[in-house]
Amino acid sequence: MSLVEGASLALLIAGAAFFFAGTVGLLRFPDVYTRLHALAKADNLGLGLVVLGLLLRAPGWATGIKLVLIWLLALLASATVGFLIARRARRHGIAPWRAGDRE
Amino acid sequence: MKLTLATVRAVLWRSALFAVLWWALTDGRPDSWGVGSVSVAFATTVSIYLLPPVNTYVSRIGLLRFLVFFIVQSLRGGAQVAGFALRPRMGLRPGFHEIDLRLPEGIGRVLLANTLSLLPGTLSVELQGNRLCLHVLDERAPTETEVRAAESRLADLLGLTLHTTG
Structure with a gap:
């Protein structure tokens, strides 16, 4: 296994680990706002690492640009959708979970 | 829309960007550029209207x-x-x-x-x-x-x- 393949593998595994942590957060976090944090951050970092790992294996520039484009679109979508869901929840008067409430 | 230097500059940069995107999405197939050039022109026009160029430079x-x-x-x-x-x-x-x-x-x-x-x-x-x-x-x-x-x-x-x- 070459150095590039090894680095690619390490990045892919790290990306998967962040996806896993984000999913655990989505399941464990107590309310809609904290769950959005888990989705927006851990998954974006996970996707970023997976994209980096795949870039090292990309057969050409066209594929590389497509991969980066996927990450940028996912970032944009995730930030926008997270904002819209949180705003809607707050306008509906959904109070955030506070430390001391039951988890 | 007034044809200012900022507009010309934005049109050139943005059409170059959309052309690169088209090239990437089609894996550089030469026979796709018929549709591609129309798409690039259309995307550039829409982008100029939706996000008008400003006179500031992105540093x-x-x-x-x-x-x-x-x-x-x-x-x-x-x-x-x-x-x-x-x-x-x-x-x-x-x-x-x-x-x-x-x-x-x-x-x-x-x-x-x-x-x-x-x-x-x-x-x-x-x-x-x-x-x-x-x-x-x-x-x-x-x-x-x-x-x-x-x-x-x-x-x-x-x-x-x-x-x-x-």
Whole structure:
């Protein structure tokens, strides 16, 4: 296994680990706002690492640009959708979970 | 729309960008450029109307510094959320945090709101005028300092001046 393949593998595994942590957060976090944090951050970092790992294996520039484009679109979508869901929840008067409430 | 230098410059840059996108999406197939050139022209026209060019330059050093900042903060943000999620007692101390932005009206504020959702511990919830409501994962964290740092980086990037708030 070459150095590039090894680095690619390490990045892919790290990306998967962040996806896993984000999913655990989505399941464990107590309310809609904290769950959005888990989705927006851990998954974006996970996707970023997976994209980096795949870039090292990309057969050409066209594929590389497509991969980066996927990450940028996912970032944009995730930030926008997270904002819209949180705003809607707050306008509906959904109070955030506070430390001391039951988890 | 007046044909200014800024417009010409924007048309050239944006059509080049869309052409590269088309090339990437079609894997550089030469027979796709019939449809491709029409699409690039159309995309450029629409983009000029939806996001009119402005006379400011995006600073290259500003862009580089913003990217480094964004990548470092994304790593911190992901690690923080992963830490909370995987700890047996999560130790979250969430709450709302309101803050008055110093950025002028427009694309800068929207970009900041979106950026903050991807940075450690903050999630944009509402943007009304210059008032941004955030949801924070940990009320004890120095949210104000983090937001101000992101704000300054964005202002550098877009060549905007920050208002001082009282």
